[in-house]
Amino acid sequence: xxxxxxxxxxxxxxxxxxxxxxxxxxxxxxxxxxxxxxxxxxxxxxxxxxxxxxxxxxxxxxxxxxxxxxxxxxxxxxxxxxxxxxxxxxxxxxxxxxxxxxxxxxxxxxxxxxxxxxxxxxxxxxxxxxxxxxxxxxxxxxxxxxxxxxxxxxxxxxxxxxxxxxxxxxxxxxxxxxxxxxxxxxxxxxxxxxxxxxxxxxxxxxxxxxxxxxxxxxxxxxxxxxxxxxxxxxxxxxxxxxxxxxxxxxxxxxxxxxxxxxxxxxxxxxxxxxxxxxxxxxxxxxxxxxxxxxxxxxxxxxxxxxxxxxxxxxxxxxxxxxxxxxxxxxx
Numbered sequence: 478x479x480x481x482x483x484x485x486x487x488x489x490x491x492x493x494x495x496x497x498x499x500x501x502x503x504x505x506x507x508x509x510x511x512x513x514x515x516x517x518x519x520x521x522x523x524x525x526x527x528x529x530x531x532x533x534x535x536x537x538x539x540x541x542x543x544x545x546x547x548x549x550x551x552x553x554x555x556x557x558x559x560x561x562x563x564x565x566x567x568x569x570x571x572x573x574x575x576x577x578x579x580x581x582x583x584x585x586x587x588x589x590x591x592x593x594x595x596x597x598x599x600x601x602x603x604x605x606x607x608x609x610x611x612x613x614x615x616x617x618x619x620x621x622x623x624x625x626x627x628x629x630x631x632x633x634x635x636x637x638x639x640x641x642x643x644x645x646x647x648x649x650x651x652x653x654x655x656x657x658x659x660x661x662x663x664x665x666x667x668x669x670x671x672x673x674x675x676x677x678x679x680x681x682x683x684x685x686x687x688x689x690x691x692x693x694x695x696x697x698x699x700x701x702x703x704x705x706x707x708x709x710x711x712x713x714x715x716x717x718x719x720x721x722x723x724x725x726x727x728x729x730x731x732x733x734x735x736x737x738x739x740x741x742x743x744x745x746x747x748x749x750x751x752x753x754x755x756x757x758x759x760x761x762x763x764x765x766x767x768x769x770x771x772x773x774x775x776x777x778x779x780x781x782x783x784x785x786x787x788x789x790x791x792x793x794x795x796x797x798x799x800x801x802x803x804x805x806x807x808x
Contacts (some may be wrong), residue, residue, distance in 0.1 A: 480600040482546075482655040485592075488599070489550050492592045493740070494647075495640060496551030498624030498658040501536045501542035502650060504679035514689060521692040523702055525614075537650055539710040540615065541607040546655040547648050548592070549617070549624035551635075552585055554578070554743040555643035555735050555794035560727040565715075567791040569749040570784065573697065573721025574643065576771035578743035583769075585610045585647040592649060605652040610645075617646050631688045632680065632725035638664060641735030642726050664731070671725035676714040680725070696722035701775050702785045707786055717787040719755070719780065720772050747772070752788050756781075769794035 482499045489497035511534060520526040522720050533539045539545060547627055561571060574580065589608045597604075609615050618635045626646075627637035635640040638661070644744060658719065672680045672688065679694035692698040699707055726732055747770070758766070758776045767773050772780065 479602065480596060480653065482657075484599060485548055485596060485655065488595045489548065489592055492588045492595065493552065493739045494550040494588065494592075495553045495736075496549075496626045496637060496644065498626050499622070499655045500547045500549055500620045500623035501657045502541070502547050503655075504536045505616060505619050505623065507616055508535045510683070510685075511616060518525060519689065519691045519693065521698055521702065523692065523698075528596075528600045530614045534616050534717050535726075537615060537620070540609070540613060541605060541650040541652070542651040543605050544607070544650040546651045546653055546657070547620050547624065547737060548655075549583075549621040549626055550589070550592075550647045550649070551621070551626055551637065551640065551644040551736040551779060552581070552588070552647065552740075553644045553736065554581065554739050554740075555641065555732075556743060556745055557737050558748060561723050566749070567717070568751055569591065570719040570752050571722075571785045572716045572719055572748050572750070572753065572772065574723050574748070575645070575727075576720055577745040577748045578770075580769055580771050580773070581645045581743075582610050582612065584742055585645055589647050596651075600653065607650040609648040609650065611647075615648060617648055617796065620648065621646050622660045623657070625661060628661055628665070628701055628709050630663075630665050630729065630731075631669065633688070633690045633730060634726060634729075636664070636731050638731070639736075641732040642729060643732060643735055654752050670728040670730070674724050674728045676716065676724065677711050696724075701779070704779065708784065712786055713790055713793070715783075715786060716790055717752070718786055719750070719783045720775055727728070746770075752784060752791065756788060792804070 486497040515527050538544050566803055593606055618629055622636050627635040630636040636642045677694040677696060679691050680688050681691050683689035696715055700718050700720055719795060763777045
């Protein structure tokens, strides 16, 4: 008997995924919104979103021609460690929570490969498959929403009612027909905490009574994807961020009681390094320390640019504090 959607979701949980759902391998209306987004220049310098690779996102069957179903999975990475606002030390920089442990790409791929093996054992018939972990041209948040994993919040992150938004996404395209799940309702309500907290005002109206991300202003984009000099008008707002930004997730009410991962691969090895220490890193030391970390994405030049920008910003804060402290009290 062919394998069912419920059996696959149980297998996914047994492979270590906290979330699993099924979406049909068909085009989504979200691709038109994606086209409008990139036509507006909001992809910045991310060529993989604006060239032919971006066009491939129109249909998952561009990746697997005989695909009928997409198994969408979520892997929790939340840890019991500080949030952005908890680090008030001007001598330290901030690294985004998702980059505190090992590189998630390899970890999720290994778990998805195990899931393929278990599906093959249970299905008993030949089938085609393709694994996608972040790097494939697929509208993964949109398909994850279609698969019932969560709704896309105003911070543009996928939010699950029980898990919050601290989870990685992965997909398994299958030639097996499976019963799809349904998307959950949007539960952001009238909340706009993420919009108001963004230091660079990167969350902007999308023209359709919603919100979207202007990557060109996003601290994560600026500290990870942006090559060359940082924009002069945003350098100060980047603050002490060295790699990525968590502010719009830190302030989200749905993350207030989000569960913690038990996976030690995501235990915090890096999150608030001393700026003076990382400023002395050589390229060889950077390679040794971060080769198997998401921080490798920024490259040595980009990371060191961020370090010295943070040092400059934090020095300005200290000087401002000292200046204020030295002023006489008004009589």
